[in-house]
Structures are given as C-alpha cells and as structure tokens.
Amino acid sequence: MRGSEFAELAAFVAVAQERSFRRATARLGLSPSALSHTIRSLETRLGSRLLNRSTRSVAPTEAGSALFERIAPALADIRGAVDEASGTPKSPAGTVRLNMPKIAALMLASRLSRFAREHSSIRVELTTDDGFTDIVAGGFDAGVRL
Structure with a gap:
C-alpha cells in the first residue's frame, strides 16, 4: 500500500x-x-x-x-x-551493552553496581575486552577506552 x-x-x-x-x-x-x-x-x-x-x-x-x-x-x-x-517511556528500561577494558571495568564496578540497584528495569551487559573492538559492529551501545 x-x-x-x-x-x-x-x-x-x-x-x-x-x-x-x-x-x-x-x-x-x-x-x-x-x-x-x-x-x-x-x-x-x-x-x-x-x-x-x-x-x-x-x-x-x-x-x-x-x-x-x-x-x-x-x-x-x-x-x-x-x-x-x-513515545518516551515513563522510566528507562531495557538492556545497555557496554564494552570496556578490564581495568576500566574494575574502576567502574562499584558505580555500575549502584546503577544496577537504582535502575532495576535496566539490564547492563558488560563485556571486557582489552583490544580495540568495533562497538557498532559488535552491537554495543557504548564503549570505554583508556
């Protein structure tokens, strides 16, 4: 049509x-x-x-x-x-896929933990990778690089 x-x-x-x-x-x-x-x-x-x-x-x-x-x-x-x-949801929900080196994950662990507790409707998938991953091709929402 x-x-x-x-x-x-x-x-x-x-x-x-x-x-x-x-x-x-x-x-x-x-x-x-x-x-x-x-x-x-x-x-x-x-x-x-x-x-x-x-x-x-x-x-x-x-x-x-x-x-x-x-x-x-x-x-x-x-x-x-x-x-x-x-429409914009009333509260954030869904999955956030992050990619970062192991050292960054260690540095952010307490903050990510607190975030997960405060926002129970958001699931955080964390992948640690010390290489330079193409986050777009890997389907990640964000990446942290040192």
Whole structure:
C-alpha cells in the first residue's frame, strides 16, 4: 500500500467517525478542499461511493459502512503501535551493552553496581575486552577506552 492510499483511508475513517467534513478537517489538520479531494480520490480508486453528503450531514453508504468496519480497528491498532514506538517511556528500561577494558571495568564496578540497584528495569551487559573492538559492529551501545 502506498502512503497516499493509507492517507486516503485514514481521511475516510476520520470523516466517517466525525460524520462531518468540517470536524474531520480540524482533526486531520487538512483544508476542506484537500479532504474533499482525498475522499473523491479514494472513491474513484475503489470505484464506489463511500459517503452520502448533504450540506448538513455526512453518512457512510452501505459500501462505506462495510469498509469502515473493517479498517477502523486496523488503523487504530497501527496508530497505537506507532504511538508506543515513538513515545518516551515513563522510566528507562531495557538492556545497555557496554564494552570496556578490564581495568576500566574494575574502576567502574562499584558505580555500575549502584546503577544496577537504582535502575532495576535496566539490564547492563558488560563485556571486557582489552583490544580495540568495533562497538557498532559488535552491537554495543557504548564503549570505554583508556
């Protein structure tokens, strides 16, 4: 699916949910003419009228209702997944992979231990290596070099 097709479907869902082009334009941040053109383009591409329009109301046709029932939950799931992926977690969590020489690990041991206690949702994986490891190729988040 091309990006423009996804945008058309998202616009259609907004209009069907709001039952108003005016409220859908405010929700989507589009001009009325852009939204109208987007819906017309979707209807043309599908070869089916999806919305009945009058000067005072908008309602899905039978084909529009069927399409809405199938895609609205999927679009909500996609939006939720994107929000989760782009949102900042409330507290840090995950794994931090570090690479450092043995002497640096000895010098930082007490601080790393305290960090692990204070941030139990963060797992620290420490690899000691006295050579010059390519930390990017090794999949490390950070490296310490003397």
